[in-house]
Amino acid sequence: MTDPFRRLSPSLKQRVGFLIFGNLALMGYIWFCTQRTADSSFTDELSRFGPNVAPELLAGLGLTGIIAAGAIDLSIGGIIVVAGSVFGILYEREISPALCFAACALTACALSALNGYAIRLLKIPAIIFTLAGLTFYRGVGLLLAKWVDPSFPGHYSLQKAAYHAPGKEYGGVIMYAALAVAILWEWHGKTPRTWLALGSSAEACRLKGMRTGRTLQSAFLTSGAFLGLAALTKITNQLTIEPSRLARGFELDVIGGVVLGGTNIFGGEGSYIGTALGVFFLYWVGQALIYAGISEYWRDAIQGAVIIAVIGFDCAIHRKRKLMEELR
Amino acid sequence: MRTLILPLLLAIELAVFLPYSGVRFDSWQAFSSGLGYYLSDIVVLSAPLLILALGMTIVLMTAGIDLSVGAMVTLIAGVMSSFEPGAEFWLKAVPLGLLVAIALGSFNGFLIARLDIPPIIATLGTLILYRGLCSVVLADRENLSPVPAGMGEFPGAALMALALVSLGGAYFARSRLRREILLMGGNRIAARYAGIPVHRRIVQVYALMGVLAFFAALCALAHDGSVNAGWQEGLELKIIVAVVLGGTRVDGGRGSIIGSILGVFLVTVLEVGLIGIHHSDWILILLGPLLVLGVWLNTHVNAALRAVRSA
Numbered sequence: 321m322t323d324p325f326r327r328l329s330p331s332l333k334q335r336v337g338f339l340i341f342g343n344l345a346l347m348g349y350i351w352f353c354t355q356r357t358a359d360s361s362f363t364d365e366l367s368r369f370g371p372n373v374a375p376e377l378l379a380g381l382g383l384t385g386i387i388a389a390g391a392i393d394l395s396i397g398g399i400i401v402v403a404g405s406v407f408g409i410l411y412e413r414e415i416s417p418a419l420c421f422a423a424c425a426l427t428a429c430a431l432s433a434l435n436g437y438a439i440r441l442l443k444i445p446a447i448i449f450t451l452a453g454l455t456f457y458r459g460v461g462l463l464l465a466k467w468v469d470p471s472f473p474g475h476y477s478l479q480k481a482a483y484h485a486p487g488k489e490y491g492g493v494i495m496y497a498a499l500a501v502a503i504l505w506e507w508h509g510k511t512p513r514t515w516l517a518l519g520s521s522a523e524a525c526r527l528k529g530m531r532t533g534r535t536l537q538s539a540f541l542t543s544g545a546f547l548g549l550a551a552l553t554k555i556t557n558q559l560t561i562e563p564s565r566l567a568r569g570f571e572l573d574v575i576g577g578v579v580l581g582g583t584n585i586f587g588g589e590g591s592y593i594g595t596a597l598g599v600f601f602l603y604w605v606g607q608a609l610i611y612a613g614i615s616e617y618w619r620d621a622i623q624g625a626v627i628i629a630v631i632g633f634d635c636a637i638h639r640k641r642k643l644m645e646e647l648r
Numbered sequence: 649m650r651t652l653i654l655p656l657l658l659a660i661e662l663a664v665f666l667p668y669s670g671v672r673f674d675s676w677q678a679f680s681s682g683l684g685y686y687l688s689d690i691v692v693l694s695a696p697l698l699i700l701a702l703g704m705t706i707v708l709m710t711a712g713i714d715l716s717v718g719a720m721v722t723l724i725a726g727v728m729s730s731f732e733p734g735a736e737f738w739l740k741a742v743p744l745g746l747l748v749a750i751a752l753g754s755f756n757g758f759l760i761a762r763l764d765i766p767p768i769i770a771t772l773g774t775l776i777l778y779r780g781l782c783s784v785v786l787a788d789r790e791n792l793s794p795v796p797a798g799m800g801e802f803p804g805a806a807l808m809a810l811a812l813v814s815l816g817g818a819y820f821a822r823s824r825l826r827r828e829i830l831l832m833g834g835n836r837i838a839a840r841y842a843g844i845p846v847h848r849r850i851v852q853v854y855a856l857m858g859v860l861a862f863f864a865a866l867c868a869l870a871h872d873g874s875v876n877a878g879w880q881e882g883l884e885l886k887i888i889v890a891v892v893l894g895g896t897r898v899d900g901g902r903g904s905i906i907g908s909i910l911g912v913f914l915v916t917v918l919e920v921g922l923i924g925i926h927h928s929d930w931i932l933i934l935l936g937p938l939l940v941l942g943v944w945l946n947t948h949v950n951a952a953l954r955a956v957r958s959a
Contacts, residue, residue: 448898
């Protein structure tokens with residue numbers, strides 16, 4: 321059996337090591353806090369972990385491939401809103417849960433694939449196209465709900481337990497299964513390596529004969545598959561779907577987790593295991609802030625600061641290499 | 649070509665939306681007074697956008713972007729709204745607001761210039777951070793504006809925007825700074841070799857964006873009369889769309905302040921028009937395709953035109 325981590329760069333291995341230590345330290349702190357209070361237990365905290373972190377992790381797995389290929393998708397929050405509206409509309413019409421789940425996941429998958437296709441077709445930077453998609457998809461979700469039901473009250477209330485199964489009951493299972501598939505694919509598959517190659521040097525890939533547009537599109541399509549599961553677990557884990565507020569800031573939480581996990585924001589480097597550990601770390605930071613008694617008004621600011629610090633640290637350590645490339 | 653297309657598009661927008669904006673066509677007197685009110689409304693609503701578009705044009709010229717402007721405007725307004733109107737506003741709120749504005753803008757510049765974070769990622773991060781700070785400053789409150797109401801009405805807001813955009817724009821158009829910024833946006837390595845202090849200039853440009861966010865906050869706060877933590881959400885995209893439609897390239901090296909002014913009026917007339925026909929949510933859908941269209945025109949169509957001319 322060959323070393324599964326052989327393809328990780330030394331800096332990525334260091335990051336994985338740091339994140340394992342950081343996650344354990346934060347979990348240790350939370351365990352310590354739960355022992356001091358009677359109304360919370362660490363077992364409950366662990367049981368909530370899977371369903372709560374699944375959307376960010378699943379979306380992060382998809383985004384890892386896109387960022388590794390040198391692009392980005394800022395519209396994932398908006399796509400989840402459209403998927404949420406589709407789910408809400410079908411729920412209101414009492415369509416069976418299985419069809420609602422399938423429609424929700426397929427909508428997200430199709431829109432992500434559409435992003436990839438449009439970027440390839442229009443030859444516009446992914447960052448700009450998906451920035452435009454950020455409000456566009458949110459608007460589509462909102463108007464779709466209003467168009468189907470002109471008296472739409474602004475939110476869908478999901479009361480029936482059968483419609484919550486993927487998020488509340490199987491969120492953790494879906495997440496771990498998707499993570500296992502992704503890691504195995506990364507170790508044995510060829511496609512993730514082509515994304516890394518594309519992110520490292522698009523020009524070299526072109527000279528090698530690789531069809532770069534198609535490769536980037538495959539990253540968006542794969543991201544769509546993960547994003548479909550992310551949308552499904554996110555939407556079915558809540559009691560209301562409010563298109564105007566759903567998944568606000570979701571994209572940055574996911575990007576923060578992916579970058580923290582060692583994926584280079586400029587492309588060419590990244591791993592699924594790192595992303596998983598990065599997303600888990602940010603989740604445990606959020607929980608630790610709650611146990612530390614930090615006011616809810618401060619939490620967003622602190623989490624924003626943590627994400628900026630993480631991305632800033634990542635960019636600063638890649639700065640020297642980038643400067644050398646510029647001079648070359 | 650764009651200087652012809654944009655006024656034409658604006659005229660078409662006005663022709664489409666005027667009948668739904670309360671302007672009456674039954675007599676010349678009713679029409680002229682209605683049109684006067686409508687245009688003064690458009691100018692007042694455009695004032696903060698015009699001020700911010702000036703800064704965003706300069707930021708985009710450096711191949712940067714600032715997604716945190718909406719959050720900056722809210723945070724600056726939130727800080728100023730904690731003071732009473734009158735002397736306390738002028739003596740404490742204004743200096744403190746200006747100081748906060750420079751600090752927020754400079755922080756963006758620091759992240760981009762010194763840590764080398766891509767501008768879109770850095771300012772997306774500070775958008776979340778500054779929005780979080782808005783929640784800290786304002787909590788769930790709706791603070792009343794201490795800014796004199798005249799700054800948010802016609803002609804106060806219009807004069808402020810006109811002074812900043814015309815004087816600032818005229819100075820900038822003739823300054824050495826503009827040429828340096830265009831060179832930085834076009835080819836950063838060449839700019840560095842030409843002796844331009846690239847990092848310092850980037851910090852200065854983002855600090856300037858902060859200062860302009862301060863003036864925009866004054867206008868918008870005076871106009872709206874109150875501020876809460878979610879105030880001005882989505883403002884950044886409106887400004888970027890306006891500036892890009894005006895002909896400024898998102899990858900730097902080219903920009904036009906006059907184009908940005910026309911772009912702001914295009915976006916404002918569209919937004920007010922959609923409100924007039926009771927379809928205000930459509931602005932969310934239209935801004936995205938407008939941004940894509942602007943970028944596509946700026947890159948592909950301009951390249952094709954240049955190729956035709958050179959042939």
